[in-house]
Amino acid sequence: MKALFWAWLALLPGLAQAITTEQAEVEVQTLVEGLDHPWGLAFMPDGRMLVTERSGQLRLVDKDGKLSDPIKGLPRIAVAGQGGLLDVAWYQGQVYFSYAEPGPRAGTNSTAVARARLEGDRLTGLEVIFRQAPKYGSNAHFGSRLAFAPDGNLFITLGERYSARDDAQRLDNHHGKVVRIAPDGSVPKDNPFVGKAGALPEIWSYGHRNMQGATIHPQTGALWTHEHGPQGGDEVNLDQGGNNYGWPVVTFGEEYGGGKIGQGQHQDGMTDPLHVWVPSIAPSGMAFYTGDKFPQWRGDLFIGSLKFMQLVRLELDGTQVVGEERMLMVPIGQRIRDVVQGPDGYLYLVTDHSNGRILRIKPANEA
Template sequence: MHFKLVTTLITVLGFLACDTPELNNSDQPTTKAVTAELVTSELANPWGMTFLPNGDILVTEKSGAIVRVSNGEVVNKDVKGGPNAISRGQGGLLDIELHPDFESTKWVYFTFASDEGEGSGAMTALSRAQWNGESFDNHTVLYKGSPNTRAGQHFGSRIAFDNDGYVYFSIGDRGNRDNNPQDITRDGGKVYRLHDDGRIPTDNPFVSIDGAKKAVFSYGHRNPQGMAKNPMTGDIWAHEHGPRGGDEVNIIGKGKNYGWPVITYGINYSGSKITDEQAREGMEQPVTYWVPSIAPCGMAFVSNSKYTGWDGNLIVGSLKFSYLVRLVIEDDKVVKEEKIAEGIGRVRNVEMGNDGYLYVGVEGKGLYRLLPE
């Protein structure tokens, strides 16, 4: 593939301000620099992306279009047959993910803001459709949060599959932190788990509780906009936006409460306190967190990659500071953290391509591939 090379060398520099110690294994070989190579600039807000077996990339635009990129060229700006997303505030067409057995099933999954159902406004939905080689057939909504709300913030949302074929997706608290995240009878501020066809697993944690949302797998979340399976352990990891400070990375556990807004390392945007508590019994602590906020969006575990010493690392995008973060993980703990691709722009998404390279969606700039030095 022939892409336009961005001439600025984007070096791996410095450590971020959070409580993660430096890696002691100093003789571990690591990639010291990456170069951002522009794949295409014909994307406005590339919210999600997924890679077809032939190397083509399906990219979701927040405005509602699905774009197909082949060999660095946009070959279809509006792939038909996907969701009818409502672009509202932070909502729109959000994530996209292939079924783990895509070669056989051809199913592709989406999260998006939908105005169907109870109430005015919109709420996050999960759907799937079958890829026919050019467009989608058989689009079906699998789960729709309710009720709709006219709030414009905190739709989430990301999608991931575990080793058993369950599909996980997130819905943010929709700006209603006092009611949604801690209440399992309400949608919002949750991570959900379903069978791939939308059925609710009988071993979901709240299926036997009267009035509970049976699809809920974990709760107490604010606005999760990153989710990925750790290929080393099979666990589902997620990150979420804090308010002013308190962005978190978490390992998602069955029935666990991640504390928002009862506990947080963040404060209100005005500078006032949300709570005096940063920990409470029965509520999970993050793997790591950021103060000040980096505004995380998109995440990917490095695997089968071209980056020396990076396999098993977690890559997180920063909307606020226009870089990515490389987290070195050992025994489910962050032992080193450093910035990469500084100055690349507002990172909306990062994914591992099936060619061994990281791909980065950047608001207002397009799609990049990171090449190791």
């Protein structure tokens, strides 16, 4: 039986060798605490941070960790289940944020993205630049990471709303998709489905489940994403325009409580993941490390684990995952929701908890 297990495990994409950072090399500092289930973190050019709380607050954090009162001027937000105020980004002088937007019918909602200017303690000139369609009666799988590409276009990850998973294979809706829009919400003319009958032109890729991680590769400019599998089968993907990533036709996971999903783990015409976790780690947040504080990590990919309250480090050779480390299991003790590299070269983590924290990862004994 053990031999069969290891033979099966060797077939998983991106099976990686275990790697280790000595615990004495890393110090975890609490910069902010007392946040209500924080979800997204973004740095502004002056070094301050924007942080979202899923319960509907946007706050500023100064360089010394002082937390502001909630910023005024947010739109109506559907706060229930996994929904609420979600990711945040700063681009060309404006705040971009994603959130669960209430629908016209009671109980319906979808992911929306808005932008606004920050003036003092208030957002001004707010405009909604994207709305996931259709609105749907679910409080799960909003996706919702934001990633600006080098060309200025914005990638938005969108979950398939859990009970609408078959929609992920259709191009007439935004469920289980990555979309790509310009900063003003318009559709880039070179999007892969522009002009295709029956397809929404914003769509970049499809066949996704629930993507809570997205980042741009620092050298290639390519979009990398990760997504939650069902019971097993979390994925890291190189997210390319026009590609079908398989859900729910192919998956390395199974139904909750057991039972096959779809048609196996691979099918021609569908893109295989670069790396898979079985069992699931419940990934959220991801960032490539490019700083000089940890030169041994340069080029590595960092991902938060909600389930195991860990920081996962993936060592890469091109697009191949060759090493994996599970870090910070004991010092944190809370679910890691977001991972961001700061302009100072440190890693910053957001923990999803009723007493959520912003943590700074720095070299131990740094002068």
